Amino acid sequence: MPFELPNLPYAYDALEPAISSRTLELHHDKHHRTYVETLNKLIAGKPLEKESLERVILESARDKSELEIFNNAAQHWNHSFFWHCLKPGGGGKPSGEIARLIDRDFGGYDGFAKSFKEAATKQFGTGWAWLVLHQGKLDIRKTGDADLPLIDGQQALLTLDVWEHAYYLDYQNRRPDFIQAFLDMLLNWDFANQNLANPDQWGDPHRHAAE
Ligand code: MN3
Numbered sequence: 021m022p023f024e025l026p027n028l029p030y031a032y033d034a035l036e037p038a039i040s041s042r043t044l045e046l047h048h049d050k051h052h053r054t055y056v057e058t059l060n061k062l063i064a065g066k067p068l069e070k071e072s073l074e075r076v077i078l079e080s081a082r083d084k085s086e087l088e089i090f091n092n093a094a095q096h097w098n099h100s101f102f103w104h105c106l107k108p109g110g111g112g113k114p115s116g117e118i119a120r121l122i123d124r125d126f127g128g129y130d131g132f133a134k135s136f137k138e139a140a141t142k143q144f145g146t147g148w149a150w151l152v153l154h155q156g157k158l159d160i161r162k163t164g165d166a167d168l169p170l171i172d173g174q175q176a177l178l179t180l181d182v183w184e185h186a187y188y189l190d191y192q193n194r195r196p197d198f199i200q201a202f203l204d205m206l207l208n209w210d211f212a213n214q215n216l217a218n219p220d221q222w223g224d225p226h227r228h229a230a231e
Pocket of ligand 1: 047051181183
């Protein structure tokens with residue numbers, strides 16, 4: 021099979037109490053696994069089977085008839101990326117290069133947190149909130165369903181899954197509380213700094229656009 025479910029970079033209970041072991045196990049072992057297995061079935065025997073995940077996403081994004089492939093490929097990418105955006109004992113204010121850029125582009129951490137919370141709260145229904153780098157500047161985005169910044173030529177630095185399966189067992193309808201827990205207890209600023217230092221690691225959108 022061309023694509024595989026990556027292991028979580030921490031134990032199921034490592035993010036408690038912000039995310040319960042039960043939520044993380046279902047989210048990774050059921051939801052993420054289903055995206056990977058469905059994607060592999062959909063591309064079996066097709067030319068896309070031999071492509072990188074980023075190419076599968078970009079190719080299927082251009083063709084409405086490939087929406088099911090796009091949705092499952094993008095959800096595989098989004099979740100693989102998302103697991104690294106969380107860390108035990110994370111959250112709080114950033115340090116390093118990302119801190120410098122947040123001061124420059126949002127006027128400080130509070131400006132970032134306000135914009136991020138607003139995007140994550142207002143994303144209607146299923147989707148994702150993102151911190152992206154676009155033309156050298158940080159920005160906050162929200163996307164619906166499986167959509168991701170890669171298809172718009174933007175580099176993802178961080179994301180938060182705001183589909184209900186990410187928080188409903190722990191927070192029910194209180195999505196804002198889940199977002200606040202992400203900001204205060206989980207957010208992995210080290211990962212954002214790694215993405216700034218190494219844009220190719222998660223598929224530099226400019227490199228892919230040029231192929
Ligand atoms: Mn999810």
